[in-house]
Amino acid sequence: MTKTQNPLAGAQRRNLLLSFGLGAALVLGIYLVLGFWPFGDGTMLTGDLNGQYVAYLADLKRRLAEGGFFYSFSKLCGGSTLGLFAYYMASPFNLLILLAPVRMIPQMVQLMFLLRTACTAAAFCFFLQKHFDSASPLLPFLSQGYALCAFCVVYSQNVIWMDVVLLAPLVLWALELLVDTGRHWPLFWLVFACILLNFYTAWEVCLFSVLYFFWYWATSPRRVAGGGRLLGRRFAAFAASGALAAGLSMALLYPALVEIEESKGALFGMDFTLGVNFSLPRLLYQFFFGNFFWEDVTNGLPNVYCGVFCAALAVLFFLSGKVARREKLAAAGVLAALVLSFWVNGVDLIWHGFKEPVWFPYRYSFLFSLFLLLLAARALLAAPPRLWALGGAAALGAVWLAGYRFTAGETFSVLKLAMCAGLWFGTLACLWLLGTKKTGALLGAAGLCALACGDMAGNSALALRKFEAYTKSGYESFYDENTAVVNAVRALDDGEYRIEKNFMRTLNDPMLLGYWGISHYSSTKASTAKPMLEQMGYVNYTVYGWGSTAVADSLLGIKYLYTDGSRPLPAGYEPLETGTALAVQKNPWALPLAYAGSDAALGVDVEASSNTFTLQNEMLSALVPGTPDALLAAEDVEFDDEASGIGLWFTVPVSGPCYLAVPDTGNFMPGDVKVDGELLGEYFQGDSLGGVFPLGSFEAGQRVYFELGVEDKPEYREKIQIYSLDAGVLTAAADALKAGAPAELSIREGGAIDVTVEGGEGRELLVLPFAYEDGGRWTAERGGEQVPVEPVFEGMMGVRLEEGENRVRLRYHHPGAGVGAAVSAASAVAAAAWLAVEKRRGKGGKTA
Numbered sequence: 001m002t003k004t005q006n007p008l009a010g011a012q013r014r015n016l017l018l019s020f021g022l023g024a025a026l027v028l029g030i031y032l033v034l035g036f037w038p039f040g041d042g043t044m045l046t047g048d049l050n051g052q053y054v055a056y057l058a059d060l061k062r063r064l065a066e067g068g069f070f071y072s073f074s075k076l077c078g079g080s081t082l083g084l085f086a087y088y089m090a091s092p093f094n095l096l097i098l099l100a101p102v103r104m105i106p107q108m109v110q111l112m113f114l115l116r117t118a119c120t121a122a123a124f125c126f127f128l129q130k131h132f133d134s135a136s137p138l139l140p141f142l143s144q145g146y147a148l149c150a151f152c153v154v155y156s157q158n159v160i161w162m163d164v165v166l167l168a169p170l171v172l173w174a175l176e177l178l179v180d181t182g183r184h185w186p187l188f189w190l191v192f193a194c195i196l197l198n199f200y201t202a203w204e205v206c207l208f209s210v211l212y213f214f215w216y217w218a219t220s221p222r223r224v225a226g227g228g229r230l231l232g233r234r235f236a237a238f239a240a241s242g243a244l245a246a247g248l249s250m251a252l253l254y255p256a257l258v259e260i261e262e263s264k265g266a267l268f269g270m271d272f273t274l275g276v277n278f279s280l281p282r283l284l285y286q287f288f289f290g291n292f293f294w295e296d297v298t299n300g301l302p303n304v305y306c307g308v309f310c311a312a313l314a315v316l317f318f319l320s321g322k323v324a325r326r327e328k329l330a331a332a333g334v335l336a337a338l339v340l341s342f343w344v345n346g347v348d349l350i351w352h353g354f355k356e357p358v359w360f361p362y363r364y365s366f367l368f369s370l371f372l373l374l375l376a377a378r379a380l381l382a383a384p385p386r387l388w389a390l391g392g393a394a395a396l397g398a399v400w401l402a403g404y405r406f407t408a409g410e411t412f413s414v415l416k417l418a419m420c421a422g423l424w425f426g427t428l429a430c431l432w433l434l435g436t437k438k439t440g441a442l443l444g445a446a447g448l449c450a451l452a453c454g455d456m457a458g459n460s461a462l463a464l465r466k467f468e469a470y471t472k473s474g475y476e477s478f479y480d481e482n483t484a485v486v487n488a489v490r491a492l493d494d495g496e497y498r499i500e501k502n503f504m505r506t507l508n509d510p511m512l513l514g515y516w517g518i519s520h521y522s523s524t525k526a527s528t529a530k531p532m533l534e535q536m537g538y539v540n541y542t543v544y545g546w547g548s549t550a551v552a553d554s555l556l557g558i559k560y561l562y563t564d565g566s567r568p569l570p571a572g573y574e575p576l577e578t579g580t581a582l583a584v585q586k587n588p589w590a591l592p593l594a595y596a597g598s599d600a601a602l603g604v605d606v607e608a609s610s611n612t613f614t615l616q617n618e619m620l621s622a623l624v625p626g627t628p629d630a631l632l633a634a635e636d637v638e639f640d641d642e643a644s645g646i647g648l649w650f651t652v653p654v655s656g657p658c659y660l661a662v663p664d665t666g667n668f669m670p671g672d673v674k675v676d677g678e679l680l681g682e683y684f685q686g687d688s689l690g691g692v693f694p695l696g697s698f699e700a701g702q703r704v705y706f707e708l709g710v711e712d713k714p715e716y717r718e719k720i721q722i723y724s725l726d727a728g729v730l731t732a733a734a735d736a737l738k739a740g741a742p743a744e745l746s747i748r749e750g751g752a753i754d755v756t757v758e759g760g761e762g763r764e765l766l767v768l769p770f771a772y773e774d775g776g777r778w779t780a781e782r783g784g785e786q787v788p789v790e791p792v793f794e795g796m797m798g799v800r801l802e803e804g805e806n807r808v809r810l811r812y813h814h815p816g817a818g819v820g821a822a823v824s825a826a827s828a829v830a831a832a833a834w835l836a837v838e839k840r841r842g843k844g845g846k847t848a
């Protein structure tokens with residue numbers, strides 16, 4: 001039997017190649033205009049992409065080489081990375097970063113955006129061709145409206161969302177296939193892929209697919225003729241496919257959701273209100289060329305721009321006499337539902353999993369662009385519009401343009417107005433030419449293609465200019481200087497320890513540079529270590545910042561500290577000769593990353609403490625009973641009422657390093673910190689809010705004048721604490737704990753720790769300064785016997801020891817992994833049974 005050949009197949013394949021190539025070319029043009037690599041030093045590295053994604057991927061690259069996939073000791077004080085993987089790293093495009101050297105991340109980011117844009121254009125072109133059964137050469141150009149829509153450009157830093165944006169048109173194609181033929185397996189596999197790549201955006205696509213299902217059914221005469229029974233069967237297959245796909249993904253999805261829930265809290269909690277988010281007329285001007293503003297990333301309007309040319313075509317869809325009234329009404333219903341979702345707060349929250357998004361609002365706005373472009377394609381492929389329709393569109397466009405002056409306010413731009421007018425009326429002129437004779441039609445087609453490409457590329461370039469971008473050379477310089485330090489330290493010391501620095505490029509530098517630190521930020525950062533670190537004097541963003549005291553650093557095993565010279569290193573540490581551009585110091589009191597101490601440490605109430613210095617004294621004396629206070633309060637404190645900010649005199653109680661606990665003012669207004677008139681640095685910046693500040697080293701009895709450049713308020717005065725370190729006390733306590741250091745210690749990425757240590761009097765407890773997690777996530781065996789892992793200082797791990805030698809084995813287990821695997825297995829069995837039933841009936845996945 002001869003297979004019927006689709007006469008359009010060859011032309012459709014050429015269109016797909018054209019749409020891919022055109023998307024890549026437009027991105028290269030944008031790079032050229034903006035001076036981005038490979039045409040300049042600029043890059044797409046910005047925002048979360050720069051501060052989070054690339055660091056997580058660099059860390060994943062190293063852990064994969066060490067065999068540790070879902071746990072990293074570089075995350076805060078150690079933590080699961082399964083949630084990070086599911087929320088940030090599951091994209092196949094990330095292979096570009098994983099396969100390239102970490103130093104080449106900027107180039108890979110550039111290539112990633114180019115390839116993803118090109119693939120998105122091809123995917124949308126594929127969908128349009130299947131939907132309309134067309135091979136029109138205009139479709140590849142129309143597809144650029146989706147690939148470079150505002151969502152894809154201004155949210156491009158959130159790379160993990162973009163894979164599902166790419167797959168969304170294919171999901172709709174598969175849905176149409178199910179409705180038309182009953183074949184449900186393509187939809188099943190595409191929904192499964194969406195959930196694995198990013199469950200958050202997949203949720204939005206699944207919600208929209210319900211709307212789309214009924215729209216497609218309502219606008220298809222063949223389906224309407226099938227009656228309610230066929231509708232029920234098709235919808236049942238649609239729902240079952242989605243449910244089984246979600247179930248199959250639970251092996252990864254469920255434990256990831258458990259982890260993310262702990263950080264974000266109530267990810268799918270109910271918070272329904274009927275307040276409105278913005279004035280509706282303002283939404284119309286989101287289709288204005290170049291009208292993107294930074295507030296639309298933080299808490300502004302939906303990013304729905306997909307071309308002025310698209311808006312003009314969409315208007316013609318509703319004015320066209322070739323489009324049935326039923327189709328127009330159904331399309332208006334879908335658009336109204338999406339606009340209502342944008343406008344009403346409670347409905348908007350449904351799309352976000354009933355959780356208010358932090359920045360990047362309306363994270364489903366790409367679906368509005370997708371549907372509007374579908375309507376635009378319908379108008380474009382219909383017969384050339386009649387003059388009255390073009391006239392109506394021109395009149396509506398004139399009203400729209402006239403209204404810009406009244407809504408723009410101070411942001412009014414004559415250039416934007418002129419560009420929009422040119423694009424709108426140019427599109428209408430090209431459509432009129434398409435209905436003329438051959439030469440005119442060719443001119444119209446060429447003009448429309450040029451307008452579409454110029455529209456999308458120009459708007460994208462203008463939008464990207466408003467983002468802070470990091471240069472390729474700046475990244476390389478930072479990476480080279482910092483990895484040189486890390487490598488130099490490791491060449492001198494091959495043990496297990498933490499490294500930190502008192503400056504930052506991002507909140508996740510330890511993961512990028514490959515050392516164990518305490519700095520980390522992500523949407524899955526929940527950890528008992530975080531509140532403990534804040535109580536110990538580290539800033540409330542959980543980055544090292546200016547640091548804390550030598551006591552705190554030592555308890556955490558921070559053995560090496562380095563600086564770029566922008567801030568002074570704390571007194572008391574020993575300069576280390578490394579031959580690097582950045583200065584390095586060694587903490588002589590640093591404890592190993594496992595040590596034996598008194599079990600009195602289990603009783604320290606960290607949360608109740610209001611003084612970080614007395615808390616650290618309590619920690620040290622609990623580990624080594626009988627230890628006197630290592631941190632002593634300043635004496636004879638006298639405030640200066642004539643100071644411009646907060647000024648005070650104090651007397652140093654003991655010779656050695658001196659520290660200040662800075663009150664958290666809750667704002668980012670930098671304030672000078674001075675001692676005896678000498679400027680030490682600025683506080684109250686991104687990595688310095690409410691922590692400890694090193695004031696230098698002084699002699700016992702020295703009278704010191706201190707100034708802090710903030711408003712002098714009584715509540716700030718009350719919170720200021722100044723203490724000095726008695727180095728002799730810390731030395732004695734550190735020596736006692738180091739004497740109880742393990743004979744053998746192995747710490748491996750992935751969550752595996754093996755320790756051989758002596759227990760005895762005063763050494764009843766093995767302390768591991770890694771984040772404690774309850775719920776049996778860490779399990780411990782002592783001599784082959786299961787023993788509990790207990791919280792030490794409410795944020796570290798502890799295992800009780802017996803007299804003599806103890807061999808302790810700790811392993812990390814992901815919560816929910818068993819439940820997720822069981823649901824996935826059950827779903828796989830159900831899917832296999834469904835397939836078997838279909839084969840037994842001889843239907844091969846098709847139903848009537």
